[in-house]
Amino acid sequence: xxxxxxxxxxxxxxxxxxxxxxxxxxxxxxxxxxxxxxxxxxxxxxxxxxxxxxxxxxxxxxxxxxxxxxxxxxxxxxxxxxxxxxxxxxxxxxxxxxxxxxxxxxxxxxxxxx
Amino acid sequence: xxxxxxxxxxxxxxxxxxxxxxxxxxxxxxxxxxxxxxxxxxxxxxxxxxxxxxxxxxxxxxxxxxxxxxxxxxxxxxxxxxxxxxxxxxxxxxxxxxxxxxxxxxxxxxxxxxx
Numbered sequence: 001x002x003x004x005x006x007x008x009x010x011x012x013x014x015x016x017x018x019x020x021x022x023x024x025x026x027x028x029x030x031x032x033x034x035x036x037x038x039x040x041x042x043x044x045x046x047x048x049x050x051x052x053x054x055x056x057x058x059x060x061x062x063x064x065x066x067x068x069x070x071x072x073x074x075x076x077x078x079x080x081x082x083x084x085x086x087x088x089x090x091x092x093x094x095x096x097x098x099x100x101x102x103x104x105x106x107x108x109x110x111x112x113x114x
Numbered sequence: 115x116x117x118x119x120x121x122x123x124x125x126x127x128x129x130x131x132x133x134x135x136x137x138x139x140x141x142x143x144x145x146x147x148x149x150x151x152x153x154x155x156x157x158x159x160x161x162x163x164x165x166x167x168x169x170x171x172x173x174x175x176x177x178x179x180x181x182x183x184x185x186x187x188x189x190x191x192x193x194x195x196x197x198x199x200x201x202x203x204x205x206x207x208x209x210x211x212x213x214x215x216x217x218x219x220x221x222x223x224x225x226x227x228x229x
Contacts, residue, residue: 032215044204044220051215090157101147101170102206102218104157 002027004093006105013081013112021076021108023091030096033074035065038107039087047089050074061085083114116141118207118221126227132193135224137205139186145169145210146188147218148180151202160203163188164210192226200228 007022025031033050048059055067065076074091091105119138127133139146147170148160159172163182180190186207192199202225206218 032217034217036220043222044206046217046219049217096215101159101162101172103159104149106156 002093002095002103004091004103004105006091006108008108010109015083015112015114016080019078019081021089023074023105025072025093027093027095032094032096033067034092035076036090036092037087081112083112086110086112118205118219120205120221120224122224124225126229127195128229129195129197131195132191133195133226134189134191135203137188137221139207140219143207143209144186145208146182147206148190149204151204195228197228200226
């Protein structure tokens, strides 16, 4: 069974700091990769996704992620965080075979102090 | 397009009771997946329905069940509620087509509290 590991459970940053959240997955075949964000009191929203092609994908609100196949990683980055980025971030993987399901990491809570 | 809707948004039940949660997917989407979200376990997959058929099932006891109707709306049922069933239950919809790249869109969830 596939698994997803997010390296940090909690991250605290000051505004304007750079952000990198780690995500590693275990499945060896073709995968679809996602980062979702859950702002306080709101529902899960898709930040960005990787299906194929350019391994550097850009999402909403200035976020980007890089897929490194050899490392089974899909790290999320943002060059300069804002207070409004305070939220929980989830990495998710779906193996691209048959009727596969989405597997989520445990999430990383990001707190940005003004 | 309207997003995924879930009803009710909040629910309080007592142990031993049963509960039914409802989800309406985005128009045109044929797949509905259900997840349980708790602080300790994160997001755990419950089951997925596609065109009224259960296509995948997570590792949950048989007290958790679901179904999908011909209009793609889905319900999940939990019988004999336990305190540990207290969670946010999320529904997600997608095109769900096998062999296709697609993303899931999530609803706001139903917050279930079991006392």
